[in-house]
Amino acid sequence: MANHKDLNKLTAAGLLISLGIIYGDIGTSPLYVFKAIIGDRIITTDLILGGLSCIFWTLTLQTTIKYVIITLRADNRGEGGIFALYSLVKRRAKWLVFPAMIGGASLLADGMITPPITISSAIEGLQIFSKDLPTVPIVIIIISLLFVIQQFGTSHLGKAFGPMMSIWFATMAVVGAVYVFDNPFILKAVNPYYAWHILYGNPSALLIIGAVFLCTTGAEALYSDLGHCGRDNIRISWMFVKTCLLLNYFGQGAWLWQHQGATLGMGNNPFFLIMPEWFLPYGIAIATLAAVIASQAMITGSYTLISEAVRLNLWPKVKINYPSDQKGQLYVPSMNWILWAGCIVVILLFKRSEAMEGAYGLAITVTFIMTSILITVYLQRKRFPFYAILLFVVVYGVLELVFLVGNMAKFFHGGWFTVMLSIIIFSVMWSWAAARRIKNRYVKFVEVEDYYTIINDLSEDTSIPKYASQLIYLTSANFKSEIEAKIMYSILQKQPKRADVYWLVHVDVTDEPYTLEYKVDFLIPQKLIRIDFKLGFRIEQRINVLFRLVVEELVKNGEIDITSKYPSLNKHHIVGDFRFVVLEKVLSRSNKLSLVERLTMAYYFVLKRLGLSEEKGFGLDLSFVTVEQVPLIVTTTDTVDLTRIK
Numbered sequence: 001m002a003n004h005k006d007l008n009k010l011t012a013a014g015l016l017i018s019l020g021i022i023y024g025d026i027g028t029s030p031l032y033v034f035k036a037i038i039g040d041r042i043i044t045t046d047l048i049l050g051g052l053s054c055i056f057w058t059l060t061l062q063t064t065i066k067y068v069i070i071t072l073r074a075d076n077r078g079e080g081g082i083f084a085l086y087s088l089v090k091r092r093a094k095w096l097v098f099p100a101m102i103g104g105a106s107l108l109a110d111g112m113i114t115p116p117i118t119i120s121s122a123i124e125g126l127q128i129f130s131k132d133l134p135t136v137p138i139v140i141i142i143i144s145l146l147f148v149i150q151q152f153g154t155s156h157l158g159k160a161f162g163p164m165m166s167i168w169f170a171t172m173a174v175v176g177a178v179y180v181f182d183n184p185f186i187l188k189a190v191n192p193y194y195a196w197h198i199l200y201g202n203p204s205a206l207l208i209i210g211a212v213f214l215c216t217t218g219a220e221a222l223y224s225d226l227g228h229c230g231r232d233n234i235r236i237s238w239m240f241v242k243t244c245l246l247l248n249y250f251g252q253g254a255w256l257w258q259h260q261g262a263t264l265g266m267g268n269n270p271f272f273l274i275m276p277e278w279f280l281p282y283g284i285a286i287a288t289l290a291a292v293i294a295s296q297a298m299i300t301g302s303y304t305l306i307s308e309a310v311r312l313n314l315w316p317k318v319k320i321n322y323p324s325d326q327k328g329q330l331y332v333p334s335m336n337w338i339l340w341a342g343c344i345v346v347i348l349l350f351k352r353s354e355a356m357e358g359a360y361g362l363a364i365t366v367t368f369i370m371t372s373i374l375i376t377v378y379l380q381r382k383r384f385p386f387y388a389i390l391l392f393v394v395v396y397g398v399l400e401l402v403f404l405v406g407n408m409a410k411f412f413h414g415g416w417f418t419v420m421l422s423i424i425i426f427s428v429m430w431s432w433a434a435a436r437r438i439k440n441r442y443v444k445f446v447e448v449e450d451y452y453t454i455i456n457d458l459s460e461d462t463s464i465p466k467y468a469s470q471l472i473y474l475t476s477a478n479f480k481s482e483i484e485a486k487i488m489y490s491i492l493q494k495q496p497k498r499a500d501v502y503w504l505v506h507v508d509v510t511d512e513p514y515t516l517e518y519k520v521d522f523l524i525p526q527k528l529i530r531i532d533f534k535l536g537f538r539i540e541q542r543i544n545v546l547f548r549l550v551v552e553e554l555v556k557n558g559e560i561d562i563t564s565k566y567p568s569l570n571k572h573h574i575v576g577d578f579r580f581v582v583l584e585k586v587l588s589r590s591n592k593l594s595l596v597e598r599l600t601m602a603y604y605f606v607l608k609r610l611g612l613s614e615e616k617g618f619g620l621d622l623s624f625v626t627v628e629q630v631p632l633i634v635t636t637t638d639t640v641d642l643t644r645i646k
Contacts, residue, residue, distance in 0.1 A: 014233035019169070020161030022225045022234060023241050024294030025114055025218025026063065027165065030172060030248045031121035031287060034256070035269045036211035036357045041204070043260050050198020052189035052253045054212040059242060062368070063219040066396060068238050071223050071371065072231045074378045079513040079538065080226025082107065082371055083308040087511040087537055089377045096377060101314060101429040102422075103370030104305055106363040107220065109421035111302040112342030113360045114217075115143050115295035120353040122287040125272045128280060139347055142288075146295055147340040150331055151321070161293050168290040171283065173244040175275050176251025183254040209406025213361045215249075218294075220367055224301055227513070302339060303332045311509050311537040313436055314429045316611030320540065342421065350414060358414030362407040363422050365400065372396045428607060435604030438597055439585060443476065448483040448504075452524055454492065455502060459527055464498045469564055469576025471499035472547065473583070474618065475506050480521045480530050486583055486630045494628065500565050500576060504530040505547060507618075513538040518550055526560065542619035580625045582615050 037051040076084040086100035119142055123135045180186060188194075199205045222234055229237075252270040264270070275283045307330060309315035321331040350356045372393075379389045407415060458464070473487050483504065491497050504523075515536035522529055531550055535541060554560040563569075564576035593601065611617070615625045 009230065010232040010236065014229055015237045016162035016166065018162075018225075018229040018233045018237040019165045019241070020163075020293065021228055021297055021300075022221055022237070023165060023169075023218065024290070024297035025118070025221055026216065027169065027218070027241060027245070028118045028121070028287075028290050028294045029215045029217065030245060030252070031269070031271050031291070032117060032353055032357060033211065033215045034249065034252045035121075035264065035271070035354065036214055037208060038256070038264050038270070039207070039211070039354075040263060043256050043262055043264070045257075045260065046194075046198050048186075048253050048256050048260075049189045049194040051208065051212065052186070052250060053192060053195035054198065054208070055215050055249050056190055056246065057192055057195055058212055058216050059245065061395070061399060062216045063222070064238070064242065066372075067219045067222050068235055070392070071375055072226060072234060074223075074375060075226055075231065077512045077514065077536075078227050078230070081224040081305065081308070082220075082367065082374070083305065083312060083314075083537065084227075084513060085223075085371065085374045085378065087312070087513075089374055089381060090511070092377050092381060096374065097314075097433065099370035099373045101426055101433070103367045103374075104309060104314070105426035105429060106367040106370070106418075106422045107305060108302055108425050109363040109418045110217070110360075110367070111298045111339055112421060113346060113356065113363070113418060114298040115146070115291075115343050116346040116350070117353050117356040117360050118291035118294045119143060119288070120347070120356065121269070121271075122284065122291040124353055125269065125280070125284040125287060128272060136347060136351055140344060142292065143295070143343050143347070144340065146292060146299070147336055147343075150299060150336050151333070161296075164289055165293060168286055169241060169244040171286055172248035175279075175283070176244075176248035179251040179254035179274055180247060183257060186250050186254045186257060189250070189253065206406045206409035209403060210361060210410050211357065213365065213403045213407060214357065215245075217361060217364045220364065220371065221297060221301060223371070224304070225297075299336070299339060302335055303330050306332050306335045308537055309429065310617075311535075311539070311541070313509075314433055316428070316432055316607045317614070317617030318611055319616075322540075346417070349417070355414060358410040359417045360414075362404075362410055362415040363418035365404045365407045366422065369400045369404065372400060427603070431600050431603040432607060434600050438593070438601060440476070444485040445477055445482040446485045446488060447481060448523060448528075449481065451483075451488055451492075452528070456524060456527055458492065458496060458498055459500065459502075461498060464496050467495075467497035467499055468579035469500045470503060470562060470578040471497060471501070472503040472505055472578065472580045474543070474580070474614075475504045475530075477504075477506065478508070480523065480532075484583075490581060490583060490628055490630070497581075501526065501560070501562070502528045503547075504528070505543060506530065506532045507541060507543065508532060508534050510534050510536055512536050515539065518546070520550065520554065520559075522559075529560070540619070541617070544618070544620045578624055580615070580620050582618075582620070582625060582627050583630050584614060584627055586629050 033055065034051065038047065041047060071085075072080070074080070074085050074088060076088050082100055082103040086096060090096050090100075116139065120135060120139050123138050123142070127133050127135065198208060202208070222238070226234065248271070251274050255270055255274045271287075272280065272283065303320075306315055306318065307320055310317055310320070318332055318334045321333065346356065346359065350359065376389060376393055379392065411419070471491075473490075475483060475487060477483050487504075491502070513536045515534050516539055517534040519532045519534075520529065521532075531547065533543070533546060551560070551562065555562060562575050564574050566576075569576075613627075615627060
């Protein structure tokens with residue numbers, strides 16, 4: 001938040017903020033988990049105790065041990081999330097980009113299901129008073145308003161999230177505890193025997209597993225928001241949250257215990273049925289606010305995920321706004337409206353929360369598996385004992401594969417929708433990254449030192465009209481000794497570009513989140529200068545601003561003179577003009593790409609047209625930018641035997 005480093009310490013404020021921004025998804029799961037477990041089945045002892053036992057051990061093994069105890073250790077300079085984790089381990093193997101992309105795609109798909117199911121579950125509580133109340137229009141209005149306000153920033157609203165979620169958790173704990181105290185016998189469901197008993201040999205076991213998994217769907221958020229709250233605040237606040245959740249789940253179980261032999265019936269939800277009748281209007285209002293907060297957390301998490309994907313070259317460049325001064329507060333217009341459209345489709349397609357339960361969970365199961373793969377590599381990198389890593393792989397490999405199989409049973413009941421969304425999002429990430437690899441494979445580099453004399457002579461050649469006083473090129477060459485052949489072609493041949501000073505600017509995205517460093521190399525004193533920026537994967541690449549700051553520093557230190565060389569302007573100490581040249585690669589027709597590569601490149605250029613242009617993506621002032629199209633020749637042409645006739 002505003003004082004990022006302070007909030008990473010264990011403080012009362014940090015604990016309160018953790019309640020407000022981390023636990024929205026997992027904290028609203030009691031709204032629909034037990035309702036999904038029971039479904040249209042007859043309420044039985046085995047179903048109640050087995051369901052409770054599964055919930056208890058899922059929250060313990062999956063959320064507490066895997067995420068709170070193990071995964072939170074993998075902090076990338078205080079930051080978490082699947083892309084932060086990928087940045088920590090990506091040097092170990094190139095293939096690790098695939099679990100990162102798959103996990104990220106599944107998380108974004110999950111972001112289109114969370115708001116509809118949580119808000120629908122809360123609003124459907126009103127049907128206790130009026131069975132025929134149309135909930136779909138109400139849910140659409142609430143979700144639409146939520147997405148509309150994103151562009152104005154939610155920092156002021158965010159300050160109220162902590163106290164509001166505290167009330168929510170306290171409410172759940174109290175209404176659940178009343179039934180638990182009346183029937184403490186229900187606590188025996190802690191025994192894992194009941195979980196085994198309900199699943200072993202039960203024909204509905206897979207459906208029950210899929211329903212139980214919904215209790216831990218928000219666990220990934222505990223890691224994703226590590227940078228906002230800090231490890232200690234998350235771990236301590238989770239103890240309170242888990243206690244409140246379990247009290248409510250066991251309270252629902254105790255209420256169901258009193259109604260064995262019956263069915264829930266259409267529209268009935270044990271979450272609301274355990275509330276005193278006089279408290280129901282307040283309970284529904286609190287549940288709706290909690291659902292909105294859960295949705296808000298998922299939306300802002302999606303923004304962060306996309307911004308990181310852009311920096312890591314896994315997503316097309318998109319416009320990112322910063323609507324407030326709050327650290328981490330950003331707004332991605334394109335993602336906002338894509339999420340909104342996805343949410344509206346979900347509501348219109350499934351209508352009721354119980355129908356959405358089939359679509360919910362399958363995508364996030366895949367994210368959990370991908371995180372486990374990356375965490376395993378991280379544990380190897382940190383040289384954990386082999387037996388500990390093996391135990392982690394076996395326990396969570398089995399557990400999450402069981403959850404995956406259980407959720408696959410939902411495929412034809414709505415799970416297909418999130419799988420389809422995940423595949424579409426993954427295709428964008430994969431195509432963008434693959435096309436970049438294809439381009440880089442064929443980019444030709446030359447030794448920049450071979451051109452020192454030519455560049456110096458060109459700069460002094462007054463017979464050529466001056467193109468700009470300061471001419472800047474963005475280069476992808478990682479070493480200062482190299483430069484793309486296309487840049488030299490642009491300077492020397494396409495249209496000889498005379499300038500007083502030539503600049504080469506290179507951006508290196510580091511594996512750390514907030515690196516902000518630069519290095520300057522004077523290749524030809526006062527003629528050819530290279531600047532290397534090292535920017536963290538969460539730093540906005542505003543090259544226009546960063547370049548100006550570097551130039552100001554160099555001028556201040558007397559390392560460079562940017563005064564115009566035109567005599568009439570020089571005597572008045574007028575600063576010369578600056579011009580950026582951006583080389584935009586277009587696929588030439590003289591190529592021999594395979595069918596897959598041609599399709600990949602075609603998809604890439606479609607995505608590129610839909611995203612921000614190169615100059616806008618780097619935050620360049622368009623009035624000082626020239627865009628030159630250069631052909632991307634990915635193969636040399638065949639040798640042609642051409643015969644001249646007389």
